[in-house]
Amino acid sequence: MKLYETHTAPNPRRVRMFLAEKGITDVEYIQVDLAAGDNLNKDMRAKNPTTKIPFLELDDGTCIGETLAICRYFEEIQPEPPLMGRTPLEKAQVEMWQRRVEFYFMMQIGMCFQHTSGYFKDRMTPVPEWGSEAGKNAVAYMKQLNEHLASSQFLVGDYFSVADINLICALDFARVVKIKAGEDHPHLLRWYQEVSSRPSAQA
Ligand SMILES: N[C@@H](CCC(=O)N[C@@H](CS)C(=O)NCC(=O)O)C(=O)O
DSSP states (O other): OEEEEOTTSHHHHHHHHHHHHHTOOOOEEEEOOTTTTGGGSHHHHHHOTTOOSOEEEOTTSOEEESHHHHHHHHHHHOOSSOSSOSSHHHHHHHHHHHHHIIIIIIHHHHHHHHHHHOTTTTTSOOOHHHHHHHHHHHHHHHHHHHHHHTSOSBTBBTBOOHHHHHHHHHHHHHGGGTOOOOTTOHHHHHHHHHHHTSGGGGO
């Protein structure tokens, strides 16, 4: 199996951390230079039409794109330890938090980065006002996260899940647009310290 990824990008880190939690090591990592546009070439498009990384190439050539779909594949082939919920209710709660973090936080950070930095201006039209608005949305959502984590060890009670992985990868990446949890977010900071200290956070 080959995972096409970029070491500094947030979405591939979600997969690396997920694999580290499961102790899965039989994956070959192929580095893709995003700044040089290596993800946009003909060969890459044939494997993965969205051109986004990460994507997983199985030994028979089948490709799986989208971070969460890749995690789902590994969850199914190696269920232990379960990271996507253990009961029907927990599975729904993990999905709820996963989607909230993805749409209301991670995507906002990504839009802020892409539209204010112009990093991908060779392949998109940056709209700085939109980038700045997205950054404000992300900061506003940290307040909700902080309130939730006041009474919850992880995003889903005392159960560490893929939603926590998504959040820490988004929060660490947010530093590039100078967004970070501060004194207004003591519960989010407590959560951050705890999740950062897991060995998988080094992945
Ligand atoms: N929805 C995709 C998003 C993937 C994504 O946005 N990847 C970024 C890097 S973190 C990327 O490939 N950017 C390159 C580009 O936009 O050209 C997922 O969940 O995997």
